[in-house]
Amino acid sequence: MRAPPHTSAAGSKTPTIATPAALCAQLETTLFGKGAALRLALAAWLADGHVLIEDLPGVGKTTLARALATAFGFSWQRLQGTPDLLPADITGGLVWDAAKAELRFVPGPIFSEVVLFDELNRANPKTQSALLEAMQERQVSIEGQIHPLPDPFLLIATQNPLSQIGANPLPEGQLDRFAVRLTLGxxxxxxxxxxxxxxxxCSEAVATPPAHVTRETFLAWRAQVRTVTVREALIDYALDLAAASRRHPALKLGLSPRAVVQLLELSRAWAFLSERTFVLPDDLQAVFRAATAHRLWAKADAAQTPEAVAVELLTTTPVPH
Known part of the structure; x- marks a missing residue:
């Protein structure tokens, strides 16, 4: 599906992007050396998943997140993780309306199509937990009332490594809700x-690419991803990888059923980005490490890292033909 011309507020038309591959090529012109991470992030979005970007300061985490958020012309908000950030600062809450003599709900920044949460692991655990319902259910509950989030709702969170001073590790349940974890390097x-x-x-402090893809086109791409064929042998391959992770001697926690589902959904999106209507083992292998390493929890005395285990699982699990 080709995107219609995009018209700016001033009425001028910017060049349109016809395919996801063309969008990646366009964004790479301002995201130097980040092509692989960009493609994985776009695949996660098309699979209706969320993205966690983890790395040291200054390597382009926020730049990548901002470029993706603005490329589609979505409404978006940026949150900065700090120890004093409260859950209500994210979700919003009830305020007294003196004119109507009643409480009314004022939505917080989570009610945007794209939310960039910078340095999520600087926030306190209670605030981190406030994201769980939004990430999984696409809604928030305030005083017993359910408030649906926009569709699409896409979260990009960045964090610095846990060795950095002032960081709070994300709980297992929240990590499991990120479709991918990217490390830029x-x-x-x-x-x-x-x-x-x-x-x-550059004359501007931050160069932001113009929106080239409409919301409607993104939703059409997402719908096409859901039609990509996953044969039974690929499902069994994903289940074999998950079973191997659960019995691996270096791990105390392997891949959950949710992880298997998201792995296959990501594989679909990767196949779509490769302009195919069916998933190959190569697609699953291409996304496997980014989709699983943050979900694998090593034992305290393990000699292998979760990343190394993920690579081992790929090399030791039989591949379907």
Missing amino acids: YPPRAAERQLVRHALD
Whole structure:
């Protein structure tokens, strides 16, 4: 499906993006060396999942999140994780309306199509937990009243590694609700040079790409992802990987059924980005590490990291033909 021309507030038309692959290519012009992470994040969104970006300060976490949020022209809000951030600062709450002599609900920033929660692990655990219902049910409950969130509702959270001072580890239940965890790392020398040159030459402090894809086009792409065929052998492959994770000697917690479902949904989205209508084992393998490593919990005395276990699971589990 091709996107219609996008018209800015001033009435001028910006170039339109016809396919998800073309969108990725466009965004890569301002996200130097982040092509793989960008594609994984877009796949997560198309699979109706949320994205966690974890890395050291200054490697482009917020830039990547902002570029994705603005590329579709969605309404979006940014939250900064701090120890004094309260749940009501996210969800909103009831306030007294003196004119009507009654309480009325004032929605918080979570009621946006895209929410960028920067440094989520700087927030206190109670505030982190307030996101659980929103992430899973696409709604929030305030004083017994249910308030649905927009569709789509997409959360991008960033966090610094737990070794950084002042960080609070995210609970297992919340981590399991992120479709992928991305680690950007330092860019290659050539990409870093290009990034530095662009920053020095850019007249604005932050370059934000214009919206090229309409909300309707995004929803159409998401609907097409749900029609991508997953054969029974691929389901069994995902179940075999999950079973292997649950009995792995280095792990105290393996992949949940929710993780298996999201892994296959991500595989569908990856196949769609590759312009196919069916999932191959290569698609599942391409997203496996990003989709599972944050859901694998190593034992205290384990010699392997969850990332290493994820790679081992792929190499030791038979692949369907």
